[in-house]
Amino acid sequence: MAIQVEQFMCLSDNFGVLLRDPATGDVALVDAPEEAPILAAVKRTGWTPKLIFTTHHHVDHVEANLALKQRFGLRIVGPEAEKDKIPGIDETVGQGSTVPFGSETVEVISTPGHTAGHVSYHFPGSKVVFTADTLFALGCGRLFEAPPEVMHDSLKKLAALPADTTVYCGHEYTLSNARFALTIDPDNAALQARARKIEALRADDKPTLPTTIGEELATNPFLRWADPAIRRNLGMENATDAEVFAEIRKRKDNF
Structure with missing residues (x-):
């Protein structure tokens, strides 16, 4: 039986x-971005957490760690490479690590790029992955602590998951990402349709997540480095995949 997911806004x-x-x-x-919305979600659902799966050290993902640990006595799991920056961490993980959760075995995927030690959590039994600030709907995270080649390798790992894998990301950035994606891949009919849907969702203040790996492969330019139309639009027909990715990321930084 698949895990139940309660998604809500913080910060x-x-x-x-x-x-x-x-x-x-x-x-x-x-992650634990903000205590009050998390406590409201706990009260709303009646679900009391025993564990935090931390993806990376940025304050907007760990701000409530210590308060929640004090309140619930929970255990905090996070990336080995960032253990000195994650408040209250109890257990460290990296590529290939597994963490038992309920009836599932959670697979840890090392996905550096946004930060040097960022990890994603894959629940293969439920066909769900939590990618935080590595893979966004129609986007990817800014490269604060690693070069483009590192993020490209991380995204390749996520792109290789089954197409029907549900993806939960760290931020509601999809509307801006869609507008940028159309500058890179303007003739993609699937992207055009998705952008219209996203505009409508945000106009109604509704979330654009979750997404799926398959939907991202069809519409997210940051996973479509091999697409001939994108390469033509960029004038990079003979570039490597990593070079195409780096150019798209550079353009998004300046968008």
Whole structure:
């Protein structure tokens, strides 16, 4: 039975995520951006978390770690490479690590780029992945602590997951990402249709997530470095995949 996911807003544009395994009743959080919305979600659902899956060290993902640990006595799991920057961390993980959660075995995927030690959490039994600030709907994270080649390798790992994998990301950036994507891939009919849907969702103040790996492969330019039309639009027909990705990321930085 698939995990249950309660998604909600924190801070200005962060997503908070509360998870429950229906087979065991175990509950976890993915990151801890802000205490008050998390406590409201706990009260609303009746789900009391025992664990935080931390993706990376940025303050808007760990701000509530210590307060929640004090309140619930929960355990905090996070990337080994960033253990000195994650408040309250109890257990470190990296590429190939597994973490038991309820009836599932969670697979850790090392996805550096946005930060040097960023990880994503894949729940293969539920066909869900939590990518935080590595892969966004129609986008990817800014490269603060690693070069483009590193992020490209991370995105290749996520792109290789089954197409029907549901993707939860760290921020509501999709509207801006869609507008940028159309400058890179303007003739993509699937992207055009998705952009219209996103405009309507945001006009109604509705979230644009979750997405799927398949939908991102069809419309997200940051995963479409091999697409001939994109390469022609960029004048990079003979470039490497990593070079095409780096150019798209550079253009997004200046968008």
